[in-house]
Amino acid sequence: MRKSLKRPLWLLTVLALAALAALGAAGCGSDDDSSTTSTSAPASTSAGTGAAGAIAVPEAIRSKGKLVVATDPTYAPNEFVDRDGKTIIGMDVDLAKAIGQQLGLDVEVQKATFDAIIPGLAARRYDLGMSSFTDTRERERTVDFVTYFNAGTSFYVRTGGPDITTLEDVCGEKVAVEKGTTQAMDVQRQNRSCDTPADLQVYPDQNGANLAIQSGRADVGMADSPVAAYIVKQSNGQFRLDGEPYGTAPYGIAMPKGSGLEEPVLEAVRAIMRDGTYMRILRQWGVEQGAITDPKINGAIS
Template sequence: MTTKSTSVSWKLATAIGVTASLLLAGCSAGGAGGSTAAATANPADLDPAAAAALPAKFKDAGVIKVASDIPFPPMEMFDANQNLTGFDFDLAQVLGGKLGVRMELQTQAFDSIIPSLQSGKHDVIMSGMNDTPERQKTLDFVAYLHAGFSILVLAGNPDGITTVLDLCGKDVTVQKATVQADILHGYDAQCTAAGPGPIKTMELPIETDVQTAVRSGKAVADVVDSVVAAYASQTAGDGKLFDVVKDPENPAGYNPVYTGIGVLKKDNALAKALNLAMESAIADGSYARVLKKYDMVDYGIPQAGINLGS
């Protein structure tokens, strides 16, 4: 996934909108201090072991503040009534129910999302963030997805992109502060040897900006989490705006990684409680139901774990 992640969070009713009005509304709500949303925990959903493991300060507060880079469909987005929804939002509500607290998603730009935890503004990150060794120096990750990166192009694939090496020498756009740019630079030597030269990467603030650049011809492709790419190809312009490049040698996408809930190392007890909640959600089928709702069954994990990335 976006090693926002990608590796996630990255986020609106569609990846470049079911309609233009929803796109504009979603972007206007996406400022650093914007939307918040959470559901009230249902006592019937409580998992005793997970709730008992939750540190007292979160029990007492009754809420876990979740930093999320909204919009990033299908992970975080707005529905037709401008209510926050998406895979991360729905899973957060499941996990909050297990813990007996509200999981409240709050808008935070992805390039400042880790500092928002370090400053105490938020407690965890849930925004399609991928679990990488570099990030593990700062965060613990409670795994909840496993997927790779895909190449999103205009419908009909006018530039004939069939593999990542077809991007050599071309303008490609990615979301700022994700690892996609680093991954693409990893092909510099091969691209130079082949002749066209390195991939020309352009980083933009949010995924909707990235897709707009492809639509306007400023870039030939968007390299993004496979989940996000699939959603955009299925929904943007009623499924008529984008295609996902199918590389037979990488059917699950490039560089599959784990996506997880990011928690500061000092809050390891919180990470353990969230992991118990995730185990419970897998066991009782509530996790599977959220995966199915967003057509993400292929990216689900069979069992919970912390810091599964390597």
């Protein structure tokens, strides 16, 4: 874990505005695309000692001494690229490093497109996926999860754009979402009930969706509630949140099915909740409203 997790507000603002200005720079995708970019970000975590190294992990993991964690760094404040252009930072990264310390393992963060992470886990290219994954029953058929956070979906629009208060209001609108997300599936399902279906625009990453709204190609954006709030906060008044979040569901740390990491990761999450590390990380990234107290293995609610 980094020596100091605190980041001044001006730095977060600079990072977010840079992301909005470069809105197509990073990549994301769909659950059936196995392509990936395995660009490692420097990992500052060192192996834990004493109690931190006491949680048993599978020998294959212990022998290599590290966890390879895949993330798509286009989803601030949960995971995004620092202003050096290569270091991946955010809530999920800091939580991954804290979990690694509890397991007595280094953490190597690798950049991958969102929709390539689950196939990559299934192929055992990564040990964990921490990229704001909603734990769903469909995804549980391919990977195992340990829940650690709750988030819903929020709508955001350009200032002066349409009023969107419920999912039904997207009918007839141009909607920009990231490929492979639950939001994309929500709009597809809603379109079956629309007299005039939404024009669903699916972009390879969240930055592309933001740019579509900023440029007027789309009217409405949808993202996980902490991410949408962050996008709006850092947009200098270009965007506004609309309506209330819907569909609150657990985020899950993803891992290969039957990897033997489920119980160790669950125990590590419980440990960082007990010692205060978990809430400290969430507060430092401004996402404490999503905190949970009872992590579970495969805790999907839908």
